[in-house]
Amino acid sequence: MSLPERTRFTVNGTEHSVSAEPDTPLLYVLRNDLDLKGAKFGCGLGQCGACTVLLDGHAVNACDTPLWAAADKTVTTVEGLASGGAMSRLQQAFLDEQAVQCGYCISGMLMSATALLERIPDPSLDQIKEAMDRNLCRCGTQARILRAIQRAARTGASA
DSSP, X not given: OOOOOEEEEEETTEEEEEEOOTTSBHHHIIIIXXXXXXXXXXXXXXXXXXXXXXXXXEEEETTSSBGGXXXXXXXXXXXXXXXXXXXXXXHHHHHXXXXXXXXXXHHHHHHHHHHHHHHOSSOOHXXXXXXXXXOOOSSSOHHHHHHHHHHHHHTTOOO
């Protein structure tokens, strides 16, 4: 039996090389090998968005993204949004709008919203709803989440 391949990629600005099977879900590597617990395991089918991370700036579900897809790329997790101990504008907007209830879905929500605001700095409400459609929240804070994203857009950036 041969050893798993080493996969190199950058996570939150730090280069990593991990030894894991290429088809291992990126979520497992982030949580188990790199001890980044922000992305959550929700459905495991890429349908709830709790595990959303950015892969070269694009929102992806880490539960159904194989490790090989991250090779030589940049991954950003919710842990990478803050800078110098200060929350990103988007994180602050979520706090200001009280958009967090249980918190389970919020890291995925933040990552999807970050990707949106990087792509469209001043999105319409319909564009926000479309971008967030892949993220589910069972606590009922969807209206607050939408307001938080609008607030962050008004302040000029997600980061």
